[in-house]
Amino acid sequence: MARIEYHNNKKFTAKWIIGGLISAFVLIISSIFLLLYPFASTDKKTYFQGENPILFNGKQQGNALIEGNTCFVPLRFLKDNIDSTIMYDEKSKSVIITTSDKVVQMPTDSLTYFVNQKEVQLQLSPIITREGETFVALDPVLTFFQIQYKKLPDSNAIWIQQDGEKYENGRLTDKDINKEKLRLRTEPSWHSPYTAEMTKNEYVTIEGEKGEFYLVRKANGINGFIKKEYVHKKESVKINIPTQNKNFQMPKINGPIQLTWEAVYTKNPDSSKIPEMAGVNVVSPTWFSLAANDGSIKNLASLEYSKWANSKGYQVWGLFSNSFDPVLTHEALKDFDTRQAIIRQLLHYSQMYELQGINFDIENVNPEDGPLVTQFMREAAPYLHEAGLVVSMDITFSAGENNNWSSFYERTKLAQIVDYLIVMAYDEHTGAATGAGSVASLPWVESNLENLLKEVPNEKLILGVPLYARLWKEQTNADGTTEVTAQALSMDKVKAWQAEKGVQPSYDEESGQNYAEYVAADENATYKIWIEDEMSLKKRADLAAKYQLAGIGTWSRLFGDQTAWTALNLNGEKAVTQK
Numbered sequence: 001m002a003r004i005e006y007h008n009n010k011k012f013t014a015k016w017i018i019g020g021l022i023s024a025f026v027l028i029i030s031s032i033f034l035l036l037y038p039f040a041s042t043d044k045k046t047y048f049q050g051e052n053p054i055l056f057n058g059k060q061q062g063n064a065l066i067e068g069n070t071c072f073v074p075l076r077f078l079k080d081n082i083d084s085t086i087m088y089d090e091k092s093k094s095v096i097i098t099t100s101d102k103v104v105q106m107p108t109d110s111l112t113y114f115v116n117q118k119e120v121q122l123q124l125s126p127i128i129t130r131e132g133e134t135f136v137a138l139d140p141v142l143t144f145f146q147i148q149y150k151k152l153p154d155s156n157a158i159w160i161q162q163d164g165e166k167y168e169n170g171r172l173t174d175k176d177i178n179k180e181k182l183r184l185r186t187e188p189s190w191h192s193p194y195t196a197e198m199t200k201n202e203y204v205t206i207e208g209e210k211g212e213f214y215l216v217r218k219a220n221g222i223n224g225f226i227k228k229e230y231v232h233k234k235e236s237v238k239i240n241i242p243t244q245n246k247n248f249q250m251p252k253i254n255g256p257i258q259l260t261w262e263a264v265y266t267k268n269p270d271s272s273k274i275p276e277m278a279g280v281n282v283v284s285p286t287w288f289s290l291a292a293n294d295g296s297i298k299n300l301a302s303l304e305y306s307k308w309a310n311s312k313g314y315q316v317w318g319l320f321s322n323s324f325d326p327v328l329t330h331e332a333l334k335d336f337d338t339r340q341a342i343i344r345q346l347l348h349y350s351q352m353y354e355l356q357g358i359n360f361d362i363e364n365v366n367p368e369d370g371p372l373v374t375q376f377m378r379e380a381a382p383y384l385h386e387a388g389l390v391v392s393m394d395i396t397f398s399a400g401e402n403n404n405w406s407s408f409y410e411r412t413k414l415a416q417i418v419d420y421l422i423v424m425a426y427d428e429h430t431g432a433a434t435g436a437g438s439v440a441s442l443p444w445v446e447s448n449l450e451n452l453l454k455e456v457p458n459e460k461l462i463l464g465v466p467l468y469a470r471l472w473k474e475q476t477n478a479d480g481t482t483e484v485t486a487q488a489l490s491m492d493k494v495k496a497w498q499a500e501k502g503v504q505p506s507y508d509e510e511s512g513q514n515y516a517e518y519v520a521a522d523e524n525a526t527y528k529i530w531i532e533d534e535m536s537l538k539k540r541a542d543l544a545a546k547y548q549l550a551g552i553g554t555w556s557r558l559f560g561d562q563t564a565w566t567a568l569n570l571n572g573e574k575a576v577t578q579k
Contacts, residue, residue, distance in 0.1 A: 040190045064158045071149065071158055075135065108127045116386065149161070164240075167205045172199070259280070262286065295339070295345070319359040326364055326369070374414060391419050442512030459550055467537075471494075495561075501518045503518050
């Protein structure tokens with residue numbers, strides 16, 4: 001029979017249990033203490049990388065070059081941070097800078113650069129290339145941008161500051177503090193690595209704050225976080241760099257712009273036969289057009305016409321077009337020298353024909369060449385303004401992507417360059433592809449106008465108005481298909497057609513215009529027309545007044561009749577403030 005043994009287990013006493021709990025509590029508290037107590041990190045992090053670091057907007061952004069006593073910065077730094085419009089022209093090997101009144105050409109490795117084509121001599125080239133990268137000397141460009149710079153001690157950092165930057169001066173405490181507490185930290189925490197040692201009474205700039213910490217910068221450019229209690233605030237500082245750009249004084253026009261284009265295809269009209277145009281204060285004859293890849297211009301201008309217009313109180317804004325040729329436009333605008341050639345000719349013609357402005361009508365451009373058009377305008381405006389000329393440009397409403405007649409316009413940028421943008425608010429329906437319809441129905445115009453005003457200030461926008469209508473013919477063929485064709489008619493010809501066919505127009509609610517229709521049984525066709533008349537034109541003038549636009553422009557003078565000028569006369573409307 002097996003032997004069975006019995007053992008008595010010892011029971012834990014209350015003392016053992018209490019002791020264990022106390023030990024566990026101490027362990028937990030110790031862990032929390034070790035975790036949360038702000039033992040300062042002793043890890044140091046390098047703040048600047050490389051020689052001559054560029055300090056901008058609170059951080060390093062690349063590196064400068066110091067050659068002799070000249071400081072150079074990468075072109076890409078200026079383009080990314082100071083002015084996105086700076087460009088490098090490959091053909092002339094030049095950096096191109098534009099301001100509101102200057103065009104600056106800085107050729108690479110040259111002791112000469114040009115401001116509005118005037119030479120400026122230097123002892124050292126302002127543009128150099130090192131290891132395949134283009135660098136720009138800072139001192140010559142300070143006059144073109146609202147920036148300043150200084151070389152900082154010890155670190156040799158280049159601190160570039162912009163107009164309007166704000167910070168506060170400060171000084172560290174004069175008390176004896178543990179050096180770990182005076183270290184600048186990468187984050188507002190003792191646990192984060194430090195970037196620099198500080199000493200008591202050291203001066204700093206205060207650039208921000210987060211919780212119980214200030215973000216401060218040493219005189220050598222290194223910054224970091226430090227407890228607020230160790231910093232005494234001093235005076236506030238705001239960087240103030242006056243602009244050196246000249247304000248263009250536009251030739252004065254009384255009241256809103258009331259422009260009409262004078263279509264000149266082969267020869268100028270007999271001005272003695274042009275009737276009075278009530279309210280019109282600007283005429284824009286289509287005189288100049290791009291003729292060749294070298295930038296040469298075809299010229300149809302007439303001094304006699306200009307003198308007649310000026311005697312009538314009209315300003316003359318000669319129109320320059322790109323001949324609506326996308327290939328020619330690309331070739332002529334892709335290089336700085338060719339763009340300058342175009343501008344020089346326009347300046348010459350403006351003096352020869354006593355012009356007060358140039359109107360740019362650039363259409364049918366490949367979308368990818370939009371920036372070239374913008375750059376052309378950016379370079380043209382300073383020269384034309386210097387000559388006292390008004391700069392205007394014709395644009396369309398937005399019509400989707402990859403559209404040669406719309407997509408290339410950088411409307412927001414163009415509005416910052418020119419004095420006026422004239423929106424050609426017509427050709428809603430143009431042919432078989434669009435189907436029969438109004439040249440510019442009123443709801444279509446207003447809807448697109450509201451969208452455009454999100455990009456263009458109203459005081460810079462002129463509403464383009466059609467003085468023509470399209471007579472549509474929908475003909476049923478023998479095979480049952482319908483052929484749609486259209487022809488543009490002047491206001492006089494529309495009235496003559498109505499009289500000939502004996503049709504009476506009726507109001508079309510959808511378009512906001514009068515509409516007429518005629519069935520030609522002998523042709524198995526129906527004619528339709530949405531009419532531009534005194535009523536529709538008055539509505540367009542009302543739109544210009546409603547949105548406080550700079551004025552109106554009409555295409556074209558030849559299409560209008562006397563009722564057009566009366567209907568569009570804005571002199572009785574609330575005057576629009578001119579620039």
